Amino acid sequence: MRRVCALVPLGDPAIADPFAAVAAAAAVAARGGGQASAILLAREARRGDAALAQAAREGAAEILRAAHPALPEAPQAEHLLAAFAHLLRTEARDGLFILPAGPVGEELAARLALRLDAVPLGRCTDIAWEGRTLLARRPAYGGRAEARLATEATLCLAAMRRPAAAAAPAGGAPAVRAVTLDVALPGDLEPPGVAEPAADAPRRPEGARIVVAGGRGMGGAEGFAQLRELAALLDGAVGASLPAVDAGWAAVAQQVGQSGAFVAPELYLAFGLSGTAQHLAGIGPGTRIVAVNPDPEAEIFRVAELGLVAPWQEVLPRLIGRLRRA
Amino acid sequence: MQVVVLLAGVVDPKWRLDRLALRPGAALVDETGLPRRLGPFDEAALETALKLRDADPAVRATAVLVGGPEDDALLRAVSAFRPHRAFRFGGAATSLWDPRAAVRLLGAAVAAAAERPDLVLMGREFGDGDDGTLPPALAEARGWRFCGLAHAVTLAGDGTVALRRMRGPREEILRLRPPVLASVTNDRGNRLRHPLLKHVMLARRAPVEAIAPPPEAGEGAPALALRGIAAVPPPPRGGGACRLLTGPIETQVEELATLLRRWRAVGEG
Numbered sequence: 092m093r094r095v096c097a098l099v100p101l102g103d104p105a106i107a108d109p110f111a112a113v114a115a116a117a118a119v120a121a122r123g124g125g126q127a128s129a130i131l132l133a134r135e136a137r138r139g140d141a142a143l144a145q146a147a148r149e150g151a152a153e154i155l156r157a158a159h160p161a162l163p164e165a166p167q168a169e170h171l172l173a174a175f176a177h178l179l180r181t182e183a184r185d186g187l188f189i190l191p192a193g194p195v196g197e198e199l200a201a202r203l204a205l206r207l208d209a210v211p212l213g214r215c216t217d218i219a220w221e222g223r224t225l226l227a228r229r230p231a232y233g234g235r236a237e238a239r240l241a242t243e244a245t246l247c248l249a250a251m252r253r254p255a256a257a258a259a260p261a262g263g264a265p266a267v268r269a270v271t272l273d274v275a276l277p278g279d280l281e282p283p284g285v286a287e288p289a290a291d292a293p294r295r296p297e298g299a300r301i302v303v304a305g306g307r308g309m310g311g312a313e314g315f316a317q318l319r320e321l322a323a324l325l326d327g328a329v330g331a332s333l334p335a336v337d338a339g340w341a342a343v344a345q346q347v348g349q350s351g352a353f354v355a356p357e358l359y360l361a362f363g364l365s366g367t368a369q370h371l372a373g374i375g376p377g378t379r380i381v382a383v384n385p386d387p388e389a390e391i392f393r394v395a396e397l398g399l400v401a402p403w404q405e406v407l408p409r410l411i412g413r414l415r416r417a
Numbered sequence: 418m419q420v421v422v423l424l425a426g427v428v429d430p431k432w433r434l435d436r437l438a439l440r441p442g443a444a445l446v447d448e449t450g451l452p453r454r455l456g457p458f459d460e461a462a463l464e465t466a467l468k469l470r471d472a473d474p475a476v477r478a479t480a481v482l483v484g485g486p487e488d489d490a491l492l493r494a495v496s497a498f499r500p501h502r503a504f505r506f507g508g509a510a511t512s513l514w515d516p517r518a519a520v521r522l523l524g525a526a527v528a529a530a531a532e533r534p535d536l537v538l539m540g541r542e543f544g545d546g547d548d549g550t551l552p553p554a555l556a557e558a559r560g561w562r563f564c565g566l567a568h569a570v571t572l573a574g575d576g577t578v579a580l581r582r583m584r585g586p587r588e589e590i591l592r593l594r595p596p597v598l599a600s601v602t603n604d605r606g607n608r609l610r611h612p613l614l615k616h617v618m619l620a621r622r623a624p625v626e627a628i629a630p631p632p633e634a635g636e637g638a639p640a641l642a643l644r645g646i647a648a649v650p651p652p653p654r655g656g657g658a659c660r661l662l663t664g665p666i667e668t669q670v671e672e673l674a675t676l677l678r679r680w681r682a683v684g685e686g
């Protein structure tokens with residue numbers, strides 16, 4: 092059994108679900124008959140108490156709490172890279188290291204692998220061993236195909252999402268160790284500027300209980316204005332397909348899919364979306380989908396629970412009116 | 418200012434992949450009969466390079482399409498946008514599945530385009546096999562500054578590159594000193610323009626420039642080998658049975674409204 096270890100950067104608001112890495116590592120390790128460990132990285136050690144408990148709950152049997160007092164409040168990838176590279180060089184020369192899926196985790200996994208002469212596996216859905224060979228599966232062709240990859244390398248980095256089913260928690264209290272790092276961090280980095288958010292900046296679809304999404308079939312900005320109205324009535328967020336973002340009807344942060352946000356709301360209202368694999372890849376498996384599309388053959392009806400075969404123009408104004416009155 | 422845009426191309430996403438498999442005896446995907454086009458992120462990266470060229474006469478923009486002879490038609494389509502130079506880099510067996518080998522190849526591709534590149538642009542996902550690993554891996558291997566998922570790139574007067582990206586809840590503006598590699602995501606502001614018909618016709622007749630990678634770019638056994646590839650059906654969800662509402666539209670909408678009211682009440686209660 093190889094070492095399977097989650098790398099968890101804490102306190103970065105750009106990482107939606109850092110502990111997904113622990114849950115994923117625990118699931119991979121459990122399938123191989125072993126247990127996962129986790130390295131938690133934060134600025135201050137005392138921040139780590141709640142994190143420690145959560146990492147244990149998510150299945151880490153062994154936890155290393157690493158604190159680096161020189162980490163900036165909003166660390167850049169270069170800072171996290173320097174700290175993690177140091178940790179891996181000193182604490183663990185081989186194993187499978189898993190970062191949380193998402194832009195930050197995926198960038199870290201790729202760059203750490205190159206920096207440490209390891210193999211980057213990308214965003215995997217499944218990792219197992221066959222003797223000494225590591226076998227990884229990951230989506231390709233926009234989620235329409237699956238690639239099976241193999242390596243004999245002993246040091247690998249991957250990014251993973253939270254698995255659909257959680258592994259059983261490790262029995263007993265985890266073994267915990269703490270280190271304070273003093274490795275030099277890049278000191279010449281100008282912190283990025285932060286653009287003033289527009290007053291009407293849309294709410295991000297990640298984390299919303301309900302997402303009201305629109306695609307190319309909305310035909311223009313007017314349809315999206317109505318989607319925003321509906322979302323506001325439901326306290327939800329607006330999502331969009333890639334063509335709708337390209338057309339400028341929605342912001343790039345609202346793009347849902349293989350190459351966009353991954354959302355797992357309770358309900359996903361899909362207007363003017365055909366239901367391509369690339370789009371559906373961004374919607375959690377437990378989400379219930381309701382679709383509105385005039386084409387009864389649209390793929391979206393294969394994955395929806397409830398469907399209205401109608402153009403949005405006939406549905407949205409009436410629906411908004413009724414919910415307003417209620 | 419040397420701007421190099423690396424392009425990968427994708428199989429036209431409208432085509433079914435049912436027969437996708439490895440070529441017999443090789444770790445290469447057989448894409449015979451599947452048309453290739455630029456992917457949405459290739460297009461965003463190319464448009465970003467064209468905008469930089471239009472904005473500043475000191476910019477020299479080179480487009481490099483990474484692939485084999487089957488991509489020559491795609492290269493002509495790229496040439497029609499009139500970058501200063503466009504060439505194809507790679508051979509019939511070009512494979513990007515092993516990121517470490519891919520990074521050697523892409524590094525050689527950039528080197529063939531510019532001795533001292535200032536800005537390298539590529540799509541956030543580089544072709545059908547990449548999920549966003551190759552751009553940061555290439556930047557790391559070369560020691561270039563990296564910005565992932567940029568949706569707007571401009572050149573600041575002081576010689577830095579200004580890049581905008583969404584990072585979690587906020588929009589960041591990075592100012593990086595060259596050499597910089599940015600992976601570009603789609604946005605309204607970088608939708609690929611239409612080429613002039615005149616240029617399309619010219620590109621169709623012009624010879625294409627193809628450069629073979631130096632032998633050392635392909636050396637060494639792959640660290641990560643492609644064992645298999647197959648089309649997968651979308652994962653089942655919703656129980657597989659969608660209830661399609663029927664009857665007058667008013668009744669259908671009322672049913673949906675009732676569902677949403679109930680759902681809202683459960684959340685609040």
Ligand SMILES: Cc1cc2nc3c(=O)[nH]c(=O)nc-3n(C[C@H](O)[C@H](O)[C@H](O)COP(=O)(O)OP(=O)(O)OC[C@H]3O[C@@H](n4cnc5c(N)ncnc54)[C@H](O)[C@@H]3O)c2cc1C
Pocket residue numbers: 233305306307308309331332333334335346347348349350351362363364365366367369370373383384385386389401402403404427430456457458542
């Ligand atoms: C590398 C790559 C990555 C990609 N990543 C993503 C991604 O992350 N996210 C993403 O979304 N896409 C992605 N795509 C694009 C994807 O291939 C599809 O083009 C896209 O998902 C289709 O979006 P759509 O459903 O809005 O449009 P379409 O497929 O054009 O569907 C429009 C639908 O609207 C319906 N319609 C028409 N009129 C109306 C009306 N009046 N009312 C209601 N419905 C109507 C039509 O019947 C049709 O079903 C990617 C593509 C590639 C190549």
Ligand SMILES: Nc1ncnc2c1ncn2[C@@H]1O[C@H](COP(=O)(O)O)[C@@H](O)[C@H]1O
Pocket residue numbers: 431432433434435
């Ligand atoms: N794998 C394939 N092989 C041959 N023809 C295809 C394939 N996939 C799609 N087509 C055809 O390409 C055309 C456009 O496809 P579509 O836009 O998906 O309807 C249609 O005539 C399809 O039947």
